[in-house]
Each structure stands twice: as C-alpha cells, then as structure tokens.
Amino acid sequence: MIKEQALLESRTLRENVRGRTETLDKVKALTLLPDGLHVTTALVATYFVVHSNTIRALVTRHREELTNSGLTVLQGSDLQDFESDTMSLSNESYPQAKRRRLTLYTRRTVLNIAMLLRDSPVAREVRAYLLDAVEGHGAPAADLERRVAALEGLLADIGPALRDVGAVLHRVDDRLRRVETRLGDVETRLDHMRTELESTQRIVAGMSVRLADLAGDPDISHRLCRRYRHGRP
Numbered sequence: 001m002i003k004e005q006a007l008l009e010s011r012t013l014r015e016n017v018r019g020r021t022e023t024l025d026k027v028k029a030l031t032l033l034p035d036g037l038h039v040t041t042a043l044v045a046t047y048f049v050v051h052s053n054t055i056r057a058l059v060t061r062h063r064e065e066l067t068n069s070g071l072t073v074l075q076g077s078d079l080q081d082f083e084s085d086t087m088s089l090s091n092e093s094y095p096q097a098k099r100r101r102l103t104l105y106t107r108r109t110v111l112n113i114a115m116l117l118r119d120s121p122v123a124r125e126v127r128a129y130l131l132d133a134v135e136g137h138g139a140p141a142a143d144l145e146r147r148v149a150a151l152e153g154l155l156a157d158i159g160p161a162l163r164d165v166g167a168v169l170h171r172v173d174d175r176l177r178r179v180e181t182r183l184g185d186v187e188t189r190l191d192h193m194r195t196e197l198e199s200t201q202r203i204v205a206g207m208s209v210r211l212a213d214l215a216g217d218p219d220i221s222h223r224l225c226r227r228y229r230h231g232r233p
Contacts, residue, residue, distance in 0.1 A: 004127050007115050011065055014115045018069050021107040023129040027122060030110060034086050038072075038104040044113060048120040055113065059103070062116055070106030 007013055024030050024047075031043050041059075045052040059066055074082050079102050105113070115130070117123035 004124075004131065007127055007131065008118060014065070014112060015068075017130060017134055018108050018112050018115070020130055020133055021111050023126055023133055024107060024111055024114070026129045027125045030107065033104075038106060039110065040105070041103050044105055044110055047110065048113070048117055048122045050117070050120050054117075058113060058116055062112075066105075066109055066112055069112040070109040072104045074102045074104065075100065 028047065030039065030047050032039055041052050041055050045055045059071065063071070079099070082102070111126070114123045114126040
C-alpha cells in the first residue's frame with residue numbers, strides 16, 4: 001500500500017500518478033481560465049486555500065518537476081497573444097492588469113502541487129483520494145492468486161492434450177521419414193535407368209554408324225542384292 005509520506009517524498013511515484021487529474025474534482029471544482037486548459041497562480045492558491053506566495057515558493061523549489069507536468073511561463077509576444085486570445089474567449093476584459101510575465105498551470109501541474117503541498121487540508125484530501133484511486137486500480141493479492149490458480153488449472157488440462165498431439169506428430173514424422181526413404185529409393189532407381197538408357201543410346205548410335213558404313217560399301221551392297229534376288233537371306 002502506498003503511504004502519503006512516500007507520495008510527498010518520491011518524485012518517481014508522483015510522476016507515475018500525476019495523470020489521475022480526476023481526483024481534483026472529487027474534492028472541489030478547479031476554476032480554469034476561459035481557454036479551459038490553464039489556471040494562474042492566484043487560482044491555484046484559491047483552490048488549495050493558501051497564499052499565492054506559498055505556491056510561488058513551491059514552484060521555485062520544484063520548478064523542473066512542475067515544468068515537466070505542464071508549468072509554463074509566458075513572456076513578451078507569447079504573453080500578448082495568450083492574453084488577447086483569453087480575452088476573446090471571455091465576456092470580461094480579462095486579464096486587466098498589464099504584466100511582464102504570466103505563470104500558467106495545467107490540471108496535471110495542479111495535481112502535482114497537491115502531492116507536494118504539505119500544509120493544505122485541500123491538498124491532503126486530494127492525496128487521500130489519489131491514493132484510494134491508485135490502490136483501487138491495482139488487483140488485490142487474493143484476486144491475483146485466484147487468477148494464477150485458474151491459469152495453472154487451465155495448463156493442467158491442456159497438458160494431456162498436448163501430449164496426445166505430440167504422439168500424433170511423432171507418428172506423422174515417422175511416416176514422413178519412410179516416405180522420404182522411399183522417394184530416395186525411387187530416385188536411385190531412376191538414376192540407374194537413366195544410366196542404362198544412356199548406354200543403350202550409345203549402342204544404338206554405334207550401330208547406326210556401322211549400318212551407314214555398310215550401306216556405303218559397294219561390294220557388300222552387291223552381295224546383299226544378289227542374295228535377295230535369288231531368295232536367300
């Protein structure tokens with residue numbers, strides 16, 4: 001279980017939960033600027049019921065962390081553009097005072113401040129809701145154990161089936177090996193037949209050459225003609 005003190009002291013823990021901005025609304029409504037995204041230092045102080053200087057001092061001590069959670073400081077033309085856009089969204093002439101810079105906070109930044117502000121009852125209440133939300137989001141140990149037990153039971157049921165499948169696959173593998181052996185024998189026989197056929201082709205080619213030579217010998221041709229003329233082979 002996460003303790004409030006750990007939340008106050010651990011930056012890593014704060015970074016892991018600063019997205020749970022819905023916890024702000026469980027305590028009280030946070031007034032936003034007309035853009036619907038930002039609040040000023042004065043509005044943050046009003047939300048936590050503390051002086052604005054308390055918020056400024058907190059920002060000074062934790063500026064890097066708060067900047068990472070959305071803190072922005074506007075100056076110059078950026079400030080002028082923002083004020084102009086903000087007034088266009090509001091029916092009032094806000095902001096009225098001329099200023100050189102303006103610090104803006106997002107809801108994530110405000111939640112981050114709630115995890116740093118020790119002496120504000122509102123901040124403590126926000127932390128309490130936040131810790132409840134974080135603890136409720138995690139699965140209880142007993143439920144986790146039941147899930148593990150169910151998974152083990154499922155694996156126990158699957159085990160015998162996998163063994164049966166393994167035996168079938170082993171038999172199929174044996175058959176495939178026998179088929180491969182037979183195919184090897186057939187290929188050997190085909191190679192032998194190809195060798196014999198090539199030998200036969202060489203013999204036939206030799207005979208063709210001899211017959212051509214005999215056909216070109218006039219004496220042999222004359223004797224063969226006489227034999228067939230007198231009916232002798």
